[in-house]
Each structure stands twice: as structure tokens, then as C-alpha cells.
Amino acid sequence: MRQFEAVVIGAGPGGYEAAIELGRAGIKTLLIEKTKEHIGGTCLNEGCIPTKNYLQSADYASKAAYFSDCGLAFEFKGLDIGKLAEKTNHLKNELRSGVVWLLESAGVEMMYGTATFIDAHTIDVSGERIGFEKAIIATGAQVREVSTLPLDGKYIISSREVFGLRTLPKSIAIIGGGAIGCEFATFFNAFGVEVTLIARGSQLLSGEDDDVAKTLLRGFKKSNIRVLTSASVQKAEVNKEGVELFIQGETQERIQCELVLSAIGRDPYTEGLNLENAGVQRNAKGFIEVNGAFQTTQKHIYAVGDCIDTPAFAHTAYVEARIAAHNLMSGSADTNTHINPSTIFSNPQIASCGVREKEAKEQGRAIEIKKAFFKVNAKAKIKGDDSGFAKIIICSESNMILGAAIIGVEATEIIHEMVVAVEKKLTAKELIGMIHVHPSVSEIVRYL
Numbered sequence: 001m002r003q004f005e006a007v008v009i010g011a012g013p014g015g016y017e018a019a020i021e022l023g024r025a026g027i028k029t030l031l032i033e034k035t036k037e038h039i040g041g042t043c044l045n046e047g048c049i050p051t052k053n054y055l056q057s058a059d060y061a062s063k064a065a066y067f068s069d070c071g072l073a074f075e076f077k078g079l080d081i082g083k084l085a086e087k088t089n090h091l092k093n094e095l096r097s098g099v100v101w102l103l104e105s106a107g108v109e110m111m112y113g114t115a116t117f118i119d120a121h122t123i124d125v126s127g128e129r130i131g132f133e134k135a136i137i138a139t140g141a142q143v144r145e146v147s148t149l150p151l152d153g154k155y156i157i158s159s160r161e162v163f164g165l166r167t168l169p170k171s172i173a174i175i176g177g178g179a180i181g182c183e184f185a186t187f188f189n190a191f192g193v194e195v196t197l198i199a200r201g202s203q204l205l206s207g208e209d210d211d212v213a214k215t216l217l218r219g220f221k222k223s224n225i226r227v228l229t230s231a232s233v234q235k236a237e238v239n240k241e242g243v244e245l246f247i248q249g250e251t252q253e254r255i256q257c258e259l260v261l262s263a264i265g266r267d268p269y270t271e272g273l274n275l276e277n278a279g280v281q282r283n284a285k286g287f288i289e290v291n292g293a294f295q296t297t298q299k300h301i302y303a304v305g306d307c308i309d310t311p312a313f314a315h316t317a318y319v320e321a322r323i324a325a326h327n328l329m330s331g332s333a334d335t336n337t338h339i340n341p342s343t344i345f346s347n348p349q350i351a352s353c354g355v356r357e358k359e360a361k362e363q364g365r366a367i368e369i370k371k372a373f374f375k376v377n378a379k380a381k382i383k384g385d386d387s388g389f390a391k392i393i394i395c396s397e398s399n400m401i402l403g404a405a406i407i408g409v410e411a412t413e414i415i416h417e418m419v420v421a422v423e424k425k426l427t428a429k430e431l432i433g434m435i436h437v438h439p440s441v442s443e444i445v446r447y448l
């Protein structure tokens with residue numbers, strides 16, 4: 001039986017990052033992934049990377065009118081989604097090769113198949129038994145499915161199948177007002193697809209502040225995206241023209257559309273692992289239970305990323321992986337003390353970090369809000385979109401910045417400055433006083 005100091009299960013951002021850290025430190029490491037083609041996990045194959053590549057094209061398309069106002073004589077003839085899918089596949093292959101190169105350079109061994117625990121120090125991969133001293137589980141999450149909206153991969157699809165579309169539908173109903181739903185609403189709308197977005201909550205993006213959600217809703221309405229909030233799908237019937245949805249909202253309504261995209265959430269994925277054989281427990285929601293140091297109920301087995309109950313972002317998985325790998329090697333119990341930004345690549349983009357305004361108010365904290373609108377920002381205007389705002393949430397006593405939210409152009413880029421401000425406990429005066437390049441979108445901070 002082959003023996004490793006560490007095995008890592010799952011080669012998404014959590015798994016490959018952990019394996020690279022361990023390999024670079026000279027630990028004899030085995031990384032197991034279901035198939036070679038799935039190296040990079042959800043993020044690279046059907047999540048962050050393909051969605052952002054699709055949204056980049058949507059962004060170019062949405063600027064067509066502005067370019068034309070600037071005298072650029074382009075003729076926008078629409079989207080060949082098959083070509084975009086092809087280009088995205090090239091990009092994925094390139095990035096996957098990069099990940100494989102990093103793993104090989106770090107001396108990590110790779111193996112393909114489904115890892116199943118035999119006991120707390122042995123796994124089975126495609127019939128081969130492997131012994132390990134320590135392990136990191138990074139098996140990610142899977143699409144959530146509900147009985148009222150059964151996925152058929154053709155008329156009622158999940159985000160994964162969007163990348164297999166070779167023609168654009170005329171109309172689409174997107175179920176789910178979270179990040180994935182809002183991002184795909186942006187994508188399809190940019191190419192003239194009639195979009196209806198159906199959200200169960202009373203606002204889009206339930207985790208974000210009201211003013212952010214309202215600004216997004218205004219932006220969506222301006223782009224002719226129809227948004228139904230406090231509404232849920234009771235039933236879906238496939239017919240000759242596509243799908244008929246029976247919606248219960250303020251009133252009952254039927255919606256006929258060519259395609260339905262279910263984006264109602266994702267659940268932790270631990271199928272096939274046989275965690276009970278290793279004595280690793282899950283919580284009531286199915287997430288692998290971990291302590292602050294990412295140790296499971298078996299102290300020598302760690303878990304990171306979407307399979308544990310922390311924010312489901314690739315950047316969160318990366319930082320958890322680095323901390324877990326460090327703890328595994330050193331025996332220390334470091335925790336994740338970093339500020340975790342939240343991002344939505346919709347149009348307009350949204351990013352936030354630290355304490356939300358509504359959270360601070362619920363906690364009864366004495367806070368001050370400083371807000372600046374992109375209308376005063378020259379670079380936002382130059383880029384053709386001066387909608388939205390940036391705000392910081394400040395502690396009234398210490399003047400320290402507790403949190404920030406941005407909705408508008410480049411929000412997902414300029415949030416990093418806010419992350420530094422919150423993490424390093426800067427005061428509003430310190431942040432605003434820093435020199436910001438002119439003209440730049442980041443300069444919005446000057447007006448706070």
C-alpha cells in the first residue's frame with residue numbers, strides 16, 4: 001500500500017492551493033480529483049472563470065451604445081454563444097495547465113478517481129488503497145435541486161449547462177436572487193434575451209444592504225430585466241414552447257419562457273467520501289464540521305472551501321487552504337482572521353466587506369455612514385457608467401472603518417482598498433487622506 005504524509009481530496013481552489021503549499025514545504029503529498037479534466041474544480045470549470053469570461057463579453061456588449069456615442073463605428077451584430085463557449089474552453093484549458101504545472105513544480109503527486117475513506121488513515125481511490133498520516137478534504141459543493149423545479153438539463157437547467165448552450169434562448173426565467181442569478185441575468189440581458197428574475201426574498205442579494213440591493217434593482221429595471229421579489233415557483237411544466245412556470249408572489253402568475261435557469265443555491269458535496277468510516281462528522285446542513293483551525297472531528301483531518309460552512313467563494317477557499325496546510329504541517333491552530341470580501345459581477349458590479357450597515361444597526365452599534373456617488377467620479381464617466389456609489393461604515397467612537405460596500409463600475413477591483421482599510425483598522429481620515437490616482441475609479445474614496 002502506498003503511503004503519504006498528506007492526501008488532499010478535491011482539486012478545486014481549496015484542494016490545489018493546499019496541495020501546492022504542502023508540496024512546496026517538502027511534504028509527500030497526494031492530490032486526488034475525480035478526473036483530470038476537472039482539475040481546477042467548480043471555480044475553473046463551471047464557476048468563477050467561465051462566468052466571468054461570459055460576463056466580460058456582456059460588458060463589452062453593454063458598452064456598445066456608449067462606444068457609438070464616442071464616434072466608434074462598430075456594428076454590433078449579436079452574440080455567437082458557441083464561439084464564446086469555445087473561447088472559454090481554451091481559457092479553461094490554459095488555466096488548468098497552469099494549475100497542473102504549479103502542482104508538478106511543487107512535487108505533488110496526482111491521482112484520478114473518487115476518494116472514499118476506509119478508515120481514519122486509509123482511503124480507496126478506484127480500487128487502490130492508500131495510507132495517509134494527515135488529510136485535507138476540499139470536495140466543494142453541488143447544485144441544489146428542489147422538487148418543484150426538477151432539472152432536466154435541457155429546458156430547466158443549472159448554471160453548469162449554460163456553458164453548453166449553442167444558441168441563445170429568446171426568453172429565460174432565472175430562479176434565485178443571489179449572486180449567480182444576478183450574474184446570469186446580466187449576461188443574458190446584455191444579448192437581448194428577455195429575462196425574468198424570480199427571487200424568494202423581499203430584495204435581491206439578501207446579504208447586502210438595502211441601498212445596494214435597491215440600486216441593483218433600479219439598474220436591472222433600466223436594462224429591462226423583469227424582477228419578481230417575494231415570489232416562488234410552485235410548479236414547472238415543460239411544453240412545446242419551452243416551460244410554463246406557476247409563480248406564487250403577491251399574486252399568482254404564470255410565466256412562459258423558452259428556458260429556465262435554476263440558481264437557488266448550492267449544497268456541500270460529500271457524496272461517496274464515506275466520512276463515517278473516518279469518524280468525520282457533518283452538521284445538520286450537511287457541511288463538514290470544523291473548528292476554527294479547520295480541523296474536523298478527527299483532528300488529523302482538515303476540511304476547507306465550499307464543503308464547510310464558510311462563505312462560498314474561491315478566495316475564501318484559498319485562504320482556508322493555506323491556513324489548514326500550515327496547521328497540518330506545524331501542529332498550530334491558526335484561524336482565519338482575514339476580512340472576506342463578497343463580490344457579485346452583475347451590471348452594476350457589487351462588492352462589500354466587513355460589517356454591513358444593516359448588521360451594525362441590528363447590533364445597536366454607534367456608527368456613521370459616509371457615502372459618495374460615482375456621478376462625481378470622472379473615470380467612471382469616461383468608462384461610460386457613472387451609476388452607483390461607495391460607502392464606508394465607521395465606528396462613531398474610534399473612527400475606525402468597520403465595513404464598506406460599493407456598487408458601480410470596477411467595484412470588484414476597488415474593494416481591495418476597503419479590505420485593507422477594514423483589516424488594518426484604518427480610520428476614515430487615514431483612508432480618505434491617502435493619495436488616489438487621478439483620474440481613477442478608486443478616487444471615489446476622496447469624496448467619502
Ligand SMILES: Cc1cc2nc3c(=O)[nH]c(=O)nc-3n(C[C@H](O)[C@H](O)[C@H](O)COP(=O)(O)OP(=O)(O)OC[C@H]3O[C@@H](n4cnc5c(N)ncnc54)[C@H](O)[C@@H]3O)c2cc1C
Binds near residue numbers: 180305314315316
Ligand atoms: C456559477 C458560479 C460562479 C461562481 N463565481 C465565483 C466568483 O466569481 N468568485 C468566487 O470567489 N467564487 C465563485 N464561485 C464559487 C466558487 O466556484 C467556489 O467557492 C469554489 O470553487 C470552491 O472551491 P472548493 O475547492 O471548495 O470546491 P470546488 O471548486 O467545487 O472543487 C471541489 C473538487 O472536489 C472534487 N471531488 C469531490 N468529491 C471528490 C471525491 N470523493 N474524490 C475526488 N475528488 C472529489 C470535485 O470533482 C471538484 O473538482 C462561483 C460558483 C458558481 C457555481
